[in-house]
Amino acid sequence: MNASVPARSASAASARRRSGVFGLGVPGTLGLLVILAWLLVALAAPSWISAGAQDIGGLPVFAPAQIGHWLGADYLGRDMLARVLLGARYTVVVALVAAVGASAVGTGFALLAAVSGGWLDTVLSRGMDTLISIPSKLFALIMVAAFGTSVPLLVTTAAVIYVPGAYRIARALAVNVAALDYVVVARTRGESRWYLMLHEVLPNIAAPMLVDLGLRFVYVVLLLASLSFLGLGVQPPAADWGTLVRENLGALWEGGLAVVAPALAIATLTMAVNLVVDALPGRDARKAVR
Amino acid sequence: MGARIEVENLRIVAGDVGLVHDISFTVEPGQVLALIGESGSGKTTIALALMGYARRGCRIASGRVRVGEVDVLTLAESGKRALRGRKIAYIAQSAAASFNPSRRLLDQVVEPALLHGVLERAAAERKAIALFRELALPDAETIGQRYPHEVSGGQLQRLMAAMALIADPDVVIFDEPTTALDVTTQVEVLAAFRRAMRERGVSAIYVSHDLAVVAQMADSILVLRHGRMRECASTVQILASPADDYTRSLLAASRIGERAPDVSAQPSAMPLLEVTALSAGYGRVRDGKCEHPVLEDVEIQLYAGQAIGVIGESGSGKSTLARCIAGLIAPAAGTIRFGGHPLPATLAQRDRETLRRVQIVFQHADTALNPAHTVAKILERPLAFFHDMDANARRRRVAELLDLVKLPATLAERSCVGLSGGQKQRVNLARALAAQPDLILCDEVTSALDPVVAAAILDLICELRREVKASYLFISHDMHSVRAVCDAIVVMRYGRKLAQIAREDYARGPHHPYYEQLARSVPELRTGWLDEVLAARPAPTGVFVP
Numbered sequence: 001m002n003a004s005v006p007a008r009s010a011s012a013a014s015a016r017r018r019s020g021v022f023g024l025g026v027p028g029t030l031g032l033l034v035i036l037a038w039l040l041v042a043l044a045a046p047s048w049i050s051a052g053a054q055d056i057g058g059l060p061v062f063a064p065a066q067i068g069h070w071l072g073a074d075y076l077g078r079d080m081l082a083r084v085l086l087g088a089r090y091t092v093v094v095a096l097v098a099a100v101g102a103s104a105v106g107t108g109f110a111l112l113a114a115v116s117g118g119w120l121d122t123v124l125s126r127g128m129d130t131l132i133s134i135p136s137k138l139f140a141l142i143m144v145a146a147f148g149t150s151v152p153l154l155v156t157t158a159a160v161i162y163v164p165g166a167y168r169i170a171r172a173l174a175v176n177v178a179a180l181d182y183v184v185v186a187r188t189r190g191e192s193r194w195y196l197m198l199h200e201v202l203p204n205i206a207a208p209m210l211v212d213l214g215l216r217f218v219y220v221v222l223l224l225a226s227l228s229f230l231g232l233g234v235q236p237p238a239a240d241w242g243t244l245v246r247e248n249l250g251a252l253w254e255g256g257l258a259v260v261a262p263a264l265a266i267a268t269l270t271m272a273v274n275l276v277v278d279a280l281p282g283r284d285a286r287k288a289v290r
Numbered sequence: 291m292g293a294r295i296e297v298e299n300l301r302i303v304a305g306d307v308g309l310v311h312d313i314s315f316t317v318e319p320g321q322v323l324a325l326i327g328e329s330g331s332g333k334t335t336i337a338l339a340l341m342g343y344a345r346r347g348c349r350i351a352s353g354r355v356r357v358g359e360v361d362v363l364t365l366a367e368s369g370k371r372a373l374r375g376r377k378i379a380y381i382a383q384s385a386a387a388s389f390n391p392s393r394r395l396l397d398q399v400v401e402p403a404l405l406h407g408v409l410e411r412a413a414a415e416r417k418a419i420a421l422f423r424e425l426a427l428p429d430a431e432t433i434g435q436r437y438p439h440e441v442s443g444g445q446l447q448r449l450m451a452a453m454a455l456i457a458d459p460d461v462v463i464f465d466e467p468t469t470a471l472d473v474t475t476q477v478e479v480l481a482a483f484r485r486a487m488r489e490r491g492v493s494a495i496y497v498s499h500d501l502a503v504v505a506q507m508a509d510s511i512l513v514l515r516h517g518r519m520r521e522c523a524s525t526v527q528i529l530a531s532p533a534d535d536y537t538r539s540l541l542a543a544s545r546i547g548e549r550a551p552d553v554s555a556q557p558s559a560m561p562l563l564e565v566t567a568l569s570a571g572y573g574r575v576r577d578g579k580c581e582h583p584v585l586e587d588v589e590i591q592l593y594a595g596q597a598i599g600v601i602g603e604s605g606s607g608k609s610t611l612a613r614c615i616a617g618l619i620a621p622a623a624g625t626i627r628f629g630g631h632p633l634p635a636t637l638a639q640r641d642r643e644t645l646r647r648v649q650i651v652f653q654h655a656d657t658a659l660n661p662a663h664t665v666a667k668i669l670e671r672p673l674a675f676f677h678d679m680d681a682n683a684r685r686r687r688v689a690e691l692l693d694l695v696k697l698p699a700t701l702a703e704r705s706c707v708g709l710s711g712g713q714k715q716r717v718n719l720a721r722a723l724a725a726q727p728d729l730i731l732c733d734e735v736t737s738a739l740d741p742v743v744a745a746a747i748l749d750l751i752c753e754l755r756r757e758v759k760a761s762y763l764f765i766s767h768d769m770h771s772v773r774a775v776c777d778a779i780v781v782m783r784y785g786r787k788l789a790q791i792a793r794e795d796y797a798r799g800p801h802h803p804y805y806e807q808l809a810r811s812v813p814e815l816r817t818g819w820l821d822e823v824l825a826a827r828p829a830p831t832g833v834f835v836p
Contacts, residue, residue: 184618188645190645200660204662
């Protein structure tokens with residue numbers, strides 16, 4: 001029975017993994033398609049949309065959906081569809097790059113700390129503790145005051161703010177893995193620190209770190225929205241989706257599309273990211289161990 | 291008083307997979323029935339079903355369990371709760387994991403009696419102390435005031451028995467109660483258990499994978515495999531004339547003979563490994579002495595082609611010795627010479643060639659193999675790392691290595707997650723062999739395996755000794771396995787080497803008293819062994835002054 005049960009679940013898992021693109025399964029593939037669609041929008045929207053679509057007062061304030069203006073108008077009478085499509089650039093690119101950057105840097109430092117131990121671990125951990133103790137909004141304020149606002153600065157700021165969180169989770173996971181016998185065996189073989197980090201430890205903490213990435217992405221979207229609220233984020237008339245939700249809050253009372261549409265856009269993107277993360281291969285194999 | 295246990299056509303499933311198929315047996319009042327089988331054979335599942343309990347994800351599908359006059363499976367949850375701890379008590383394998391570390395022992399031991407309203411607190415405490423005395427626990431009056439971490443493993447196991455017996459149950463279920471204990475402690479615990487059971491006349495179910503232990507404790511034995519009953523008969527009959535093939539293979543595995551690999555070590559003038567006055571430990575080092583010494587003044591000489599067994603109880607420093615040689619722990623004093631040259635203390639100071647020549651194999655193959663890698667990747671890494679082989683040469687060598695450890699070549703592309711314990715341990719050995727080392731340090735490589743699988747691994751190691759030119763330092767707490775594969779035995783206790791005994795002298799005594807004590811404490815596969823040991827023993831036992 002012991003031999004047959006894992007074999008069964010393993011074959012079932014591999015059968016499941018074979019379906020869909022890159023073996024992601026149906027939900028994962030769906031999520032991937034949504035992400036790719038939004039990325040395409042983010043890159044192509046500026047060339048699709050005519051300059052006139054952004055004119056203030058072209059339509060009545062909070063105009064309902066109509067032919068030619070499928071999502072109605074915003075609080076200044078601008079075409080909402082154009083606003084959402086143009087906003088994709090900021091939300092998708094800025095949030096995704098910042099979240100991936102934060103996770104990658106955090107995980108990298110965590111692997112280094114866990115595999116090295118000793119003073120390097122202490123220095124890195126205390127450094128991260130220092131960083132985490134600075135309030136994120138305050139940190140963003142200082143960055144903006146010092147360097148002005150720009151998209152690269154926003155990405156960097158958001159990434160730096162979320163590095164310590166990713167680091168702490170990754171280090172907690174990596175320290176446990178680094179103490180296991182297979183890492184000790186690799187050490188007695190004389191493997192380099194680099195090999196231990198990338199080949200022995202990383203594959204075994206990748207799955208939870210990707211889940212963490214999905215969560216962190218949502219945080220970054222929220223951070224961008226709140227920075228825009230303070231006037232420190234993406235500068236008007238450009239707006240990310242979080243800003244669109246906030247500036248059109250007035251439409252909430254009538255259930256207007258102007259506030260629902262960007263909210264739905266955020267929801268589809270975050271759900272898509274999490275669907276892909278959940279469907280990544282290796283999760284079944286890891287579950288089978290436990 | 292003991293109750294009659296009747297189990298009829300018990301079937302337990304997990305989802306749509308059957309775990310236990312149509313098990314029926316009867317235990318007369320005051321009798322002990324042993325459930326024996328390898329891990330995954332369903333023995334613990336059956337034992338838990340006697341209390342009407344199924345683990346998460348499992349379900350008792352059909353069948354009948356009667357304990358005394360009670361039909362357990364038809365009871366409501368409240369009825370089952372009234373039964374557990376009161377009529378049926380359970381003693382788990384790991385007492386350390388079964389006690390709450392933040393509460394005093396006495397409070398936990400009297401809990402079943404208070405919970406079921408059997409006794410008042412003062413009376414329960416008096417009874418607990420009487421039980422402590424009966425189970426031969428030291429300081430019976432005060433031991434209950436301690437916390438679980440303040441007593442030893444063997445004492446904790448007896449305290450758990452006291453907890454089980456405090457409500458005067460009719461049935462006691464022992465689930466591998468001595469598996470985690472050292473042999474010398476095991477004798478004490480078994481003796482205490484048996485005396486307590488006999489005096490009360492309770493019925494018992496004894497779950498174990500160790501036939502030799504069961505032979506001392508049980509009146510009859512039920513042999514299980516893959517959730518099916520293979521054989522059920524009296525202990526004497528099973529040991530003398532087993533009817534089933536699987537029972538015979540279990541018996542054969544328990545009677546590990548000496549495999550006597552006929553490789554006589556070519557006595558060369560210079561030892562391959564020479565450990566001199568080695569001390570190691572934890573904490574600050576001052577004048578070559580550690581704050582918390584683990585090893586003190588250990589000397590070992592290992593010649594090329596030789597296999598030396600290091601035996602000792604937990605805490606004797608035998609694993610620390612292996613780790614010092616492997617470079618994982620820097621010695622506080624003393625030298626390790628390898629192939630005539632001093633071995634640098636830490637891994638960072640050793641060159642690649644030295645690292646290649648010493649390989650270590652760990653006890654738990656589960657944690658020794660990276661679950662993210664395939665078998666091929668695990669085996670290819672040392673080939674690429676030490677021998678700079680190209681992809682084709684590596685593939686050929688991996689096939690050879692798998693063949694050497696008797697695994698099918700098709701396994702190479704599989705992840706090591708789905709392998710069985712025995713297969714994992716073979717891959718673990720193959721990885722060490724891939725480096726073509728001169729010295730292989732085996733740290734308890736068979737301890738976590740079932741007896742049949744462990745016997746196969748020992749056979750493999752003996753064969754490897756013949757086919758691969760390497761020396762072995764074989765660390766174990768199991769006298770049988772050490773005797774089976776080694777040319778000499780080093781006995782360790784409290785971090786010191788007590789004696790070294792060559793293979794030729796195993797039978798010739800007398801040896802060091804502690805070695806004799808260890809050898810005597812290994813259960814033998816016949817009934818009445820425990821009685822002989824207890825009878826032959828000089829009055830105060832287990833006390834030995836080095």
